[in-house]
Amino acid sequence: MSDKIVILNKPDKCSNYLVTTAIGEPYFSNFKKYIMPSWMDYCQKFNLGLAIVTNDLIERSDKYYKKANWQKFIVARELRSLDPLVNNLCHLDTDIIISPLAPNIFDFHSDDSISVISLRKKLPYSHAMALRRMAFFRNKYYDSKYPLDSVLFSTIDDLYKNNELNVPKIADEVCSGVFVYNVSRHLDFFEKTFFSVDKNVKTLTNNGDQTHFNYYVLNAKVKFLSYKFQTMWVFEQAMKYSFLYENSDKEMIKKCIRSSLLDCYFLHFAGSWHESDMWKNDNILNAENVDLMQNFSSYLDTKVTGNPVGMVRP
Secondary structure: OOOOOEEEEEOOOOEEEEEOOOOOOOOOHHHHHHHHHHHHHHHHHHHHHEEOOOOOOOOOOOOOOHHHHHHHHHHHHHHHHHHOOOOOEEEEEEOEEEOOOOOOHHOOOOOOOOEEOOOOOOOOOOHHHHHHHHHOOOOOOOOOOOOOOOOOHHHHHHHHHOOOOOOOOOOEOOOEEEEEEEEHHHHHHHHHHHHOOOOOOOOOOOOOOOOHHHHOOOOOOOEEHHHHHHEEEHHHHHOOOOHHHHOOOOHHHHHHHHHHHHHOOEOOOOOOOOHHHHHOOOOOOOOOHHHHHHHHHHHHHOOOOOOOOOOOOO
């Protein structure tokens, strides 16, 4: 029993877990209301455990205590004390909706590597154009003070330089909100990462872990997974649904989110601007929507002949 981690799903012979940190209100209540149903369906479909960090894993008076999201690096030991059979962990941020069509992420993972997803390379659209569109439409519709040129456009070199770090062995930027690792092989690695940075750390992400995660992980052995496992909603909106900057109707937002979930596996609402709160919307995935998406997926796997059937009019 733990007062720090809640296990919400623990099927028989379960060795792989989804895990997240939702410390304090409103993080845990919002997660339970808007996100957890899609995670539970995913875990039950693939026989996965689901664990939530609900209280600090380190005392706030400790010199290594930092912003709560850093605690993703030290969850493995506590979880293993609750379930010694835990093998692999997939950390997900609490603002990620899992598509009903998503495959098992652990099937794509290799135990000797840390599985990560690039934020810049092998996207289904131009990363540079997504940033340009996002900056322009935020400035136009959200706040005229939003800069059209800022650190948003930093190069890989500048990304690390601005956070007082060297460029890692693999020059890229990956998302710290989705990664998979083997507990036996990488528990010590992530704990060492956490305790290498004290509470006085200053970063451009409001003292968050993103760039430090990149620095340490991209100097280790990694495996890159498909961008579909970490599709950025801010990019989706900028590239596909730019009308949402002007029209924030909740029903329209839900329709656009569902459309993206047809094409991706994990949809991540990372960020601090208005787009990143759009997951706080009731019934994005109800039974009718899920059924439609599954029928669509089945249809895509159906062989078509191209045989003529005569004129068909609406």
